[in-house]
Amino acid sequence: MSGYKSISQELLEKYDQPGPRYTSYPTAPVWTEDFGQEDWREAFAYANKRKDSPFSLYVHIPYCDSLCYYCGCSVIITKSKTKGDQYVDMVLKEAELLASALPDRRAVQQHHWGGGTPTFLKPAQLERLYMGLQDLFPSASTAEVSIEVDPRVTDDEQLETLKRIGFNRISMGVQDFDPDVQECIHRVQSKELTRHIIDKSRDLGFESINVDLVYGLPKQSLEGFGDTLDTVIDWGVDRVACYSFAYVPWLKKHMKVLPEDEMPDRSGKFALFRLALEKFGGASYESIGMDHFARAEDPLSIAEREGRMHRNFMGYTVRMGKGRDAEDMLNLGITSIGEIAGRFGQNVKDVREWEAAIEAGRYPIERGWKRSADDEERRRIILDLMCRFRLDYSDYGIVDGQGFEERYAKNLEPLRTMESDGLLVFDTEGVSILDKGRIFLRNIAMPFDAYLADQKAGNKPIFSRTV
Helix, strand or coil: CCHHHHCCHHHHHHHCCECCCCCCCCCHHHCECCCCHHHHHHHHHHHHCCCCCCEEEEEEECEECCCCCCCCCCCEECCCCCHHHHHHHHHHHHHHHHHHCCCCCCCEEEEEEEECCHHHCCHHHHHHHHHHHHHHCCEEEEEEEEEEECCCCCCHHHHHHHHHHCCCEEEEEEECCCHHHHHHHCCCCCHHHHHHHHHHHHHHCCCEEEEEEEECCCCCCHHHHHHHHHHHHHHCCCEEEEEECCCCCCCCHHHHHCCHHHCCCHHHHHHHHHHHHHHHHCCCEEEECCCEEEECCCHHHHHHHHCCEEEECCEEEECCCCCCCCCEEEEECCCCEEEECCEEEEECCCHHHHHHHHHCCCCCEEEEEECCHHHHHHHHHHHHHHHHCEEEHHHHCCECCECHHHHCHHHHHHHHHHHHCCCEEECCCEEEECHHHHCCHHHHHHHHCCCHHHHHHCCCCCCCECC
């Protein structure tokens, strides 16, 4: 991916604007609280009819021992481990509620725990939750079963338990090993501790190890971040998610404690990502999508080359093919998001409210959205751009006598300017995104977002910046 070398300051300024990451379409700010029990019940009824299709399953564990100031996740800070038992009880009750609505469809192809900190749970709690979920929603023999771990609170017994009960992938946050950055963001995590978790995971036989990095944090430097990149490459992790820091203090009030004047500007921030591109590219990692890197032999790299990548709330994932694609995603736990039969639903944020709904036999849904036919087509367009880096007009057929170019003439118009900037090319059959354009995938997708103009018209900030 050499196109990044020709990206100028002028181009960065032109395209650095607030925009969605498109882990869903329509994006979450569009969803409404008018979506409720009956809508979700209808979704499960439709989903249950697809008896031969597996699910994805996401479990949200919100608890953390301490607050990381850069974090944009839904978390609850506590030192009390007793909260884990009650939370496990309620997740299993919520799973029973979902299972009762899905008597004919239960198999899971992708099973993921995020947070918060899933390894906030003790080994016995981890096992009780996982095995309880397996009884209700068994994982397929080929399933990807992954969990996010925090090296600062994860011990060998937890890792041994996770591997024994069925997890096969581990993901962990690093962000940056620079001590000044770690102190500033309130996440002090040594190389030695992180390396131990990686080595132990390998010894236990986990199939894949993923590391998360963040660029754009206060006090970051090319030298410090370069050392972090070299360390991660030297360790030979399988995948790296290198995220742009989403500075959203209007949503996450704790971010206000971060020194904004010590954050890199847009050119400094891109220089950090450019360094990641150079170092990973020189170390036999492939650039996957807009913020992921993977070894050439990794299933995600293979899926990208074969046009089988997908994007959802878990980021980039692999389409399995041969009837094994998990189009629907079940969700468990507070704030978790599900995608069922063309509908999105998000659980309530408050633990007590969540528990009360489950005890009353109600879905703890707070808001959601039912996709229209137009939503479905635009979602497919955005997924093609974000995952295939290509739009083929013929894939979208003729509607009311109009082909793709006629129906989306206004949406394609901004892409003509992007073509002149070297981000993409038009041909007689469609649009292809060039290497340089992969840096600006969010910008390229935005013209097809039917809701974005109204969102931008408001005075309230909604999205992080694209660069």
